[in-house]
Amino acid sequence: MIEEPYRWVEAIQNRREYIENQLAAGSPIVALSGADGILLVTVSRERQKLFEIYDRIAMGAIGHPGDIERLRMTGIEVAGAEGFTRSAQDVSLRRLVSYSMSPLLKNAFEQIYGPPYLARMLFAELGRNGEPDLLLTLDYDGSYHTNGGALSNAPEPFAVISGKHHSASMMSEFLRKTKISGLSQDERLNVGLDAWTVGHLTLTREEDGVPSAETISAHREEQLKQGAVEAVLLDRHAPSKITYRSLKI
Amino acid sequence: MTDSGVPDFPTLLRRNGILPEPPPVHAPRGGPLPEGCQTMATTILAFKFAGGVLMAGDRRATSGNLVIYDRADKVLEIDRFSLMAIAGVPATAWEMARMLEHSFQFYRRSQLQEMSMEGKVRALSKLLRDNIGMALQGVGVVVPIFAAYDPAADLSRLYFYDVMGAQFEVADFAASGSGSPSVRAVLQYANAYGSRPMLKMNEEEAVLLALRALDTAAQNDTATGAVDRHGRVYPLVKIVNSKGITTLPDAVLIKAYQRDLQNAKNQPTP
Known part of the structure; x- marks a missing residue:
């Protein structure tokens, strides 16, 4: 039955719904790019969600x-092998995602007899020599979006993922209205946590817009009692070539 | 991942066809290699002092009677807390250092924890063992020294290796390469009969001792490079301790040399 095109499309649609349901509870992750580097922040209850992929690349999922x-291992292996055979300079997030990760995800997603990857990812790469940072979100079907990176005249200084699309778009809306450039690390962490709270609030309230500042701060305080802040900095001024650093909050 | 489920960087490379299998071991056939076909890095030393482990090397690389290079870096940083000094064939040694560096990073990233000191020491041992086949044929012999700060024991440790990969933990000092007999003599003397044992020396004294040992080796061994004050090429001296790795700037070395020269001038001439 799957051989019929209509059935295939239907099967894909079912699979998409199933995966979206599985991801729906996912706690948001925020990446903010600034002068000192890229800050990744989320609130975790039970397991680590932010990881180092290579010297200048981090992942949240x-x-x-x-x-x-x-998927994390795939990223580390591909980047590690490239960095060893050529050089660390030759490892790039764009190539990692477009040649390795995205085809892998798309393939698994569309092979409807096999299991898909239940994952949504956010990648961040520090720009070299004054190039803009690349922030990229990659979905379970292999589709990905970037902040523009070096291709854009005005790359957005943030990227977000969340369990639901509505929640992610509310977070983006909140961040577009918030001043991000020129902030200190603590101020950016604060903005990041507010954006996380917006995402967390709108996970359950589908029809709401961006919540008010009071709602955000009340909900944030309540949530931080239950979970721990997980934050990572890709340090633009790191003393060694390894830029990934966990922040103690 | 390997069959045991533990990801290992060399295995990953072999699986991708990037790293060749170690060649089978053959007894050497025919005579020795033609003179001049192998570049050799020469004298290195390391010892423990009050502020951690100091590692130093001259800058010369030779091939037979030729000086190939006079700015060779033989003391290599493997990660934030590990140093490796190489004597032998740089072609093999630098590749080993690169492999180690990538293996440690790969382990840390994939396992979300730092590799233990024991694991790091064994990793180098395994690379040397994979190299036995080449070494037996007289190609690519490497005799490294490895030093690292061990956070578990809060202690800087020092190891030397033989060609076959056996590792020996050292209590006080290690030296390798063509100038090592002189270096050993100087260090042994300083440790036993000097004003105080090396373990009690401060950084300034330790640097001075390292420079004197290398200078002595350069006097006695043609393959060890002396200080080229004209070209401003000084030995490479690094220190590893709980704070990480420090490379001593040339200015500090120059000062130490100048003080030694001054002392020599004040001595009566025969």
Whole structure:
């Protein structure tokens, strides 16, 4: 039955719904780019969600832990092998995602007899020599979006992922209205946590817009009692070539 | 991932066809290699002092009677807390250092924890063992020294290796390469009969001792490079301790040399 094109499209649609449902509870992740580097922030209850992929690349992911682990390993292996055979300079997020990760995800997603990856990812790469930072979100079907990176005249200084699309778009709306450039690290962490709270609030309230400042701060305080802030900095001024650093909050 | 489920960087490379399998071991056939076909890095030393482990090397690389290069870096930083000094064939040694560096990073990233000191020491041992086949044929012999700060024991440790990959933990000092007999003599003397044992020396004294040992080696061994004050090429001296790795700037070395020269001038001439 799957051989019929209509059935195939239907099967893909079902699969999409199933995966979206599985991801729906995913706690948001925020990346903010600034003068001192890229800050990744989220609130975690039970497991680590932010990871180092290579010298200048970090990843945050929501979804099934087993799938996240496999994708994380793929990223580390591809970047590590490239960095060893050529050089660390030759490792790039754009190539990692467009040649390795995205085709892998698309393939698994569309092979409807096999299991798809239940994961949504956010990648960040520090720009070299004054180039803009690349922030990229990659979905379970292999589709990805970037902040523009070096291709854009005005790349957005943030990227977000969340369990639901509505929640992610509310976070983006909130961040577009918030001043991000020129902030200190603590101020950016604060903005990041507010954006996380916006995402967390709108996960359950589908029809709401961006919540008011009071709602945000009340909900944020309540949530931080239950979970721990997980934050990572890709340090633009790191003393060694490894830029990934966990921040103690 | 390997069959045991533990990701290992060399295995990953082999699986991708990037790293060749170690060649089978053959007894050497025919005579020795023609003179001049191998570049060799020469004298290196390392010892423990009050402020961690100091590692130093001259800058010369030779091939037979030729000086190939006079700015060779033989003391290499593997990660934030590990140093490796190489004597032998740089072609092999630098590749080993690169492999180690990538292996440690790969392990840390994939396992979300730092590799243990024991694991790091073994990793180098395994690379040397994979190299036995080449070494037996007289190609690519490497005799490294490895030093690292071990956070678990809060202690800087020092190891030397033989060609076959056996590792030996050292209590006080290690030296390798063509100038090592002189270096050993100087260090042994300083440790046993000097004003105080090396373990009690401060950084200034330790640097001075390292420079004197290398200078002595350069006097006695043609393959060890002396200080080229004209070209401003000084030995490479690095220190590893709980704060990480420090490379001593040339200015500090120059000062130490100048003080030694001054002392020599004040001595009566025969």
